[in-house]
Amino acid sequence: MESRAARLTLAYDGSRFAGWQLQPGQRTVQGVLEVALEALAGEPLRAQAAGRTDAGVHAEGQVVGVRLPEGRRLPLKALVQGLNGLLPEDVAVREAAFVPDGFDARRSARGKRYRYRIWNRATRCPLRRGTHWQIFPPLDCEPMRRAATALEGEHDFQAFRSADCPAKTTVRRLDRVAVAPGEPGEIVVEVRGTAFLKHMVRNVVGTLVEIGRGKRPEGDVPRLLASRDRRLAGPTAPAHGLCLMEVYY
């Protein structure tokens, strides 16, 4: 049957999902979205995301490509409302648009922006436990900010990818790595780049937090990049602090 390419912008609370990607027996964002798409379209549809977020990672602006059957000409507004009526409360479609036939949510993307949120107080914060990494000892934001700028530009990020990262090459370009205070108690790390290795943002944040705690010198980043050794960089920051904010095309 003829079909027409569309893209959906999705927001989700990653807490109760085993990540984006379809996995048998697991609740995934792709899984619940494809159930809703099939209910609306009357036939199975495949959804392809710009970024396959890990278990627990949130999204404000995930982008998903889908081919809609031409037979049922559904206006975009009805598509958004229909899907939102069918989706569970932890996923929502923010908008929908038709795109040229060659559109590929993943390959057509020019870049992505992630936000990582840290809650830096001596006591737990119940209302932020699902969205922030709680760090009890005080972090010094300024060394973190300066260290982050050393990550900007094109580098070999071998030292910042997970052991099971399947990518063949490890050179990536980060356009912006910014560390800034948010509301009182909050530190926000924003990372924008063309493409990312597995756990790359979380490994960057884990390393910056060690710098903020004074456990690692702020000038350490160039040495880590040059080492290409994952064991030298910091720990992987937890998934629930991370949010995919935007995908650029």
Next chain:
Amino acid sequence: MESRAARLTLAYDGSRFAGWQLQPGQRTVQGVLEVALEALAGEPLRAQAAGRTDAGVHAEGQVVGVRLPEGRRLPLKALVQGLNGLLPEDVAVREAAFVPDGFDARRSARGKRYRYRIWNRATRCPLRRGTHWQIFPPLDCEPMRRAATALEGEHDFQAFRSADCPAKTTVRRLDRVAVAPGEPGEIVVEVRGTAFLKHMVRNVVGTLVEIGRGKRPEGDVPRLLASRDRRLAGPTAPAHGLCLMEVYY
């Protein structure tokens, strides 16, 4: 046994609580706190809150009075850490302080500050579904802001209290009712006052939202106050948008 008066500042995510107050067979904040206090003190202790928040209402700065047995002289820091180790993840003690013997968390309070958060976008926001009231049609913030100022000062708030409010008098003083945009898509209502009637903040917010939607004239507040008629004011805004931010002594 001798005892010493202390006050605890609490934060909690109200989502899974049937409110502050002890109720048989229900999970309440007072219930889980008293369990933790007894485990730490070795004897049952009673906790008294400044404000008995309703089911679903959150807190960043609830204040609780408790009499600690003198027998076990526990430093305040150990008290905070001990309680936080015993409390579930949706409640935390932010700080503790010794207070004069006559301290009564409720009666000694000079005032309280609440925040109500609205998410005003055409689509649901999964990451804010537990903390914001989702309003789909666009709200006009300016009329809401102007209407809110008419609530400031000393007034009879009979029209803004719930039918089952037990208070004998209905005159209260609000020092500040401020409506302002927060992050993009967010509208924040801040209310500071000496004392509050049951559902008063939520009824105020429900009325302001009708004004923001243009369903009610912005000059309506003086008429509502004068009417002393609950049926004339707006609906009760949902509990999950409300947060007790601070108690003043």
